Amino acid sequence: MDYGLKGQAAIVTGSTSGIGHAIAQALAEAGVDVVLNGLGDPVAIEATRSQLEQATGVRVRYHGADMTRGDEIADMVAFAQGELGRLDILVNNAGIQFVSPIDQFPTDKWDQIIAINLTSNFHAIRAALPIMKGQKHGRIINIASAHGLVASPFKGAYVAAKHGVLGLTKTVALEIAEAGITCNAICPGYVHTPLVDGQIKDTAKARGMSEEAVVRDVILAAQPSKQFISFDQLNGMVLYLASAAGGGVNGAHLSIDGGWTAG
Incomplete structure (x- = not known):
């Protein structure tokens, strides 16, 4: 399927493995130049970057921004514009998890999860919006979770962060509704x-x-x-939201969870 994305440019955070890498690959296969981001062995990351670039024929770059550092996130956004000439799609995917009762939850783990799963989205969006406003076009896609809508015990920081992502998504959507930009959240179940x-x-x-x-x-x-939930199902939603066909969707949270949040 042609989503009409060829020649656009994207950042996908947390994309050296797992869900983020699958999203980056789907965007690259659709003709989108991509900046990868994430942790891992530098040699393995370079191999991943090179393989994706060779397989798709698009430009694939890597930036190792620490998702707990607002200055590094801003530098990643500037890097993407400098390397690729524009920034059309921002996928905020980076996230971590830690499980513990609230009264035993390590405070450093709480701070780290909130920083990576929620605050990094703010920093990336803050840096990307001036570029997208200048282009009069942009798509911000936040990967939230079914836990952005419902809770589970022992996942307090993760649940709080993902609920926060949905609130941030709605606020950004209202602020940029007339700018040719959309901001939406995807809420997957277990992938x-x-x-x-x-x-x-x-x-x-x-x-x-x-x-x-x-x-x-x-x-x-x-x-x-x-x-x-399969990578293909998740990728299909990302590509739809990034495309012109998804241009009327703004401030939404879209569940892909096999019915988890239906009840």
């Missing part, structure tokens, strides 16, 4: 990533369960479909 694979194996071993039972009764307990 099958290497990180989740590790969680399945660890849980199966710890509880003496089969991996199939862990998936059905633990990981996907709240997801009525009992199926993981």
Whole structure:
């Protein structure tokens, strides 16, 4: 499908692996020049960058901005404009998780999760908006979570941050509604990533369960479909929101969660 995105430029935070890398790959395959961002071994990151560039024929760059540092995030946005000449699409995907009861939650972990999962979105949007306003065009896509709409125990910082992402999304959407820019949030349920694979194996071993039972009764307990959200399903929503067809959607939170938040 041609989404009409060829020649545009994007930043995808947290895109050296997992969901972010899948989104970056989908954008590159649609003809979008992409700036990758994230943590990892520099040699492996360069291999990922080079492979994506060679496979798609678009320009793929990398910036190692620390998502807890507003100055580095602003530098990443300036880098994208300098390298690619414009910035049409900002996907705020970077995120981390930590599980603990509130009264035992390490304060440094709370601060880190809020910084990476919420405040980094603010810094990236703040830096990107002047560029997008100058172009009279832009798409801001925040990867939130089903936990932006509902809570789970022991995930206080993550749930608070993702709820905050939805509030920020709505506020930005109202501010830029006449500027040719949209700001929306996607709220996925559980996506099958290497990180989740590790969680399945660890849980199966710890509880003496089969991996199939862990998936059905633990990981996907709240997801009525009992199926993981696929990268293709998530990417389809990103490409739609980035395209002209999605131009009328602004300030929305779009759930892809197999029915998790329907009840």
